[in-house]
Amino acid sequence: MADAKKFTFEVPAELRQIMDGHPEVNWTAVFREAIRRHAEAADLARRIVEEQSDPRVQAIAASVKRGVGKKFRQARAK
Amino acid sequence: MSADPSAPRVRVVIDANVLVAALIRTDGWTAQELSRSDVEWLAPAFLADELKEHSTEYAEKAGCTRRQWARRVASVMRHVRIVPADEVMAAARDARVRMVESLDPDDAPYVATLVAAGAQFLWTRDKLLLDTLPGIAVSVVPRT
Numbered sequence: 001m002a003d004a005k006k007f008t009f010e011v012p013a014e015l016r017q018i019m020d021g022h023p024e025v026n027w028t029a030v031f032r033e034a035i036r037r038h039a040e041a042a043d044l045a046r047r048i049v050e051e052q053s054d055p056r057v058q059a060i061a062a063s064v065k066r067g068v069g070k071k072f073r074q075a076r077a078k
Numbered sequence: 079m080s081a082d083p084s085a086p087r088v089r090v091v092i093d094a095n096v097l098v099a100a101l102i103r104t105d106g107w108t109a110q111e112l113s114r115s116d117v118e119w120l121a122p123a124f125l126a127d128e129l130k131e132h133s134t135e136y137a138e139k140a141g142c143t144r145r146q147w148a149r150r151v152a153s154v155m156r157h158v159r160i161v162p163a164d165e166v167m168a169a170a171r172d173a174r175v176r177m178v179e180s181l182d183p184d185d186a187p188y189v190a191t192l193v194a195a196g197a198q199f200l201w202t203r204d205k206l207l208l209d210t211l212p213g214i215a216v217s218v219v220p221r222t
Contacts, residue, residue: 044107044218047106047107048107048108048203048217050103050106051099051102051103051106051107051108052095052099052203054099054102054103056102056139056140056141057095057098057099057102057103059139060098060101060102060136060139060140061094061095061098061099063132063135063136063139064094064097064098064125064128064129064132064136065093065094065095065184066184067128067131067132068094068122068124068125068128068184068187069183069184069185069186069187071124071127071128071163071187072122072124072166072167072170072186072187072190073183075124075163075166075167076167076170
């Protein structure tokens with residue numbers, strides 16, 4: 001794997017015992033996949049928070065939401 | 079991985095918050111998501127009308143000219159199918175719309191659009207909607 005970085009993990013003895021009972025499992029792949037999922041989820045959450053904390057997004061979204069709600073109620077009243 | 083073009087697209091209603099995030103952060107994650115080909119994005123006509131009617135105010139708040147704002151709106155809205163107002167209003171008496179309306183009247187148009195269009199999801203960041211419609215209101219649209 002190009003530019004791969006090596007990490008070393010410590011796992012509790014009891015977990016190691018369970019893992020050792022399953023030599024058919026590629027634990028490195030399991031760790032890699034779990035880390036990938038968590039890293040992507042954390043990155044996505046950061047990007048969403050970044051967008052939502054933009055004061056322009058907050059101000060305009062609040063106005064638009066009120067305006068759309070008003071139009072809906074006016075249409076209902078007709 | 080690109081979506082199978084022959085697969086039926088999932089229908090998703092977007093609310094004001096999501097749309098505005100795409101309009102302000104034009105290179106952001108929300109704007110990127112709206113270009114997904116496995117989703118048919120939907121919005122009530124009221125939302126498109128609101129953006130057009132108050133373009134001067136919103137352009138000013140966004141820190142751009144009215145023309146730039148109009149260009150951004152056009153660019154984002156080409157990914158979104160507008161659900162006509164009469165179709166949205168035909169769904170206004172639905173129990174889910176009434177329920178959401180009793181909690182926040184301004185959320186009702188999006189739920190009515192969801193019902194009118196037979197959409198599977200409502201993409202929102204509104205905590206009240208996410209809590210009230212679990213499994214339907216989502217903050218991330220699942221990949222098919």
